[in-house]
Amino acid sequence: MTTNQISIPKNKLWMAAIKPPMYSVAIMPIWVGSAVAFAETKIFNGVIFAVFITAAILILAWENISNDVFDAETGIDKNKHHSLVNLTGNKQLMFWLGNLCLGSGLLGIIAIALLQKDPTVIGIILLCCGLGYMYQGPPFRLGYQGLGEILCFFAFGPLGMTAAYYSQTQTWSITNLAAAVIVGIVTSLVLFCSHFHQVKDDIAAGKRSPIVRLGTAKGAQVLVGFTASIYPLSLLLVVLGIFPIWTLLSWLSLPFAFQLCRHVLENHHLPEKVSNCKFIAVKVHFLSCLLLGLGFVIGS
Numbered sequence: 150m151t152t153n154q155i156s157i158p159k160n161k162l163w164m165a166a167i168k169p170p171m172y173s174v175a176i177m178p179i180w181v182g183s184a185v186a187f188a189e190t191k192i193f194n195g196v197i198f199a200v201f202i203t204a205a206i207l208i209l210a211w212e213n214i215s216n217d218v219f220d221a222e223t224g225i226d227k228n229k230h231h232s233l234v235n236l237t238g239n240k241q242l243m244f245w246l247g248n249l250c251l252g253s254g255l256l257g258i259i260a261i262a263l264l265q266k267d268p269t270v271i272g273i274i275l276l277c278c279g280l281g282y283m284y285q286g287p288p289f290r291l292g293y294q295g296l297g298e299i300l301c302f303f304a305f306g307p308l309g310m311t312a313a314y315y316s317q318t319q320t321w322s323i324t325n326l327a328a329a330v331i332v333g334i335v336t337s338l339v340l341f342c343s344h345f346h347q348v349k350d351d352i353a354a355g356k357r358s359p360i361v362r363l364g365t366a367k368g369a370q371v372l373v374g375f376t377a378s379i380y381p382l383s384l385l386l387v388v389l390g391i392f393p394i395w396t397l398l399s400w401l402s403l404p405f406a407f408q409l410c411r412h413v414l415e416n417h418h419l420p421e422k423v424s425n426c427k428f429i430a431v432k433v434h435f436l437s438c439l440l441l442g443l444g445f446v447i448g449s
């Protein structure tokens with residue numbers, strides 16, 4: 150532990166460990182999927198929406214708590230003072246707390262399936278949880294091979310949003326899948342950003358994150374490409390008549406997208422400066438998804 154790190158107040162470490170802003174990534178697929186469902190069918194069940202959002206938050210809490218548990222086993226988090234395992238010194242407790250969150254989240258999903266008299270949503274969410282486990286759990290640990298962003302895209306994009314749409318309508322939708330591509334990309338951007346400041350620890354632990362593979366300079370260019378892609382993509386979907394014109398409201402997130410790209414292009418090689426880029430990416434994600442969903446509701 151360096152002197153610098155010792156001086157971080159405990160409450161700040163706890164906030165960094167719990168990562169409250171990150172939970173918007175669990176909420177947005179449910180919001181956008183339900184908004185597309187409302188736009189297409191005029192169906193909205195508030196109880197199912199509220200239960201699904203609570204369940205998604207609990208499932209993401211499991212993902213994050215178990216991430217600290219599994220990372221404690223590989224040693225990659227030995228310098229991460231805001232790891233829940235390092236903060237509590239009790240890996241077993243964290244393991245069971247994570248499982249409690251997963252169990253409670255899945256109970257919410259089961260409740261939705263019972264209300265619908267249809268197990269489809271359970272199947273889709275179990276698939277998402279499977280991807281979440283494969284990201285970090287043995288023997289897979291696919292995140293260590295740089296495959297996390299692909300898993301993330303499918304879990305929060307096509308799968309998560311299909312589950313949300315289905316939970317409202319018990320049908321499927323191509324428009325929802327098109328919106329899921331945007332939500333999936335912007336969620337994976339958050340994960341991609343989280344690697345820039347961790348290159349040294351990742352290499353030491355044998356984790357070949359996308360930034361370890363590409364290098365920080367190329368990684369910054371890839372980030373700009375993917376960030377920029379969501380805006381013309383949404384425009385194209387409007388021009389093709391698949392999205393209502395109001396979905397272009399999501400372009401109001403552009404100032405944060407510019408801030409993100411500029412910040413990472415300038416600081417990709419400076420861990421202490423680039424470390425906050427994940428939270429700028431969360432702002433891009435939050436605003437673009439919030440407004441995308443709103444565009445569907447207003448345009449319906």
Ligand SMILES: C/C(=C\COP(=O)(O)OP(=O)(O)O)CCC[C@H](C)CCC[C@H](C)CCCC(C)C
Pocket residue numbers: 175178179204205208209212213216220226274277278280281282284292297298300301304305309310340343347
């Ligand atoms: C735990 C995640 C990232 C943290 O990664 P990392 O190990 O680099 O972090 P630290 O440096 O802080 O240690 C996120 C991983 C996301 C995963 C690929 C997919 C998760 C799927 C969810 C379980 C499904 C939720 C879906 C929802 C819509 C119901």
Ligand SMILES: O=C(O)C1=CC(=O)c2ccccc2C1=O
Pocket residue numbers: 168171174209212213301336337339340341343427
């Ligand atoms: O702690 C993190 O870095 C992340 C946590 C998390 O739950 C998540 C979910 C979806 C995309 C990215 C991330 C993280 O980066």
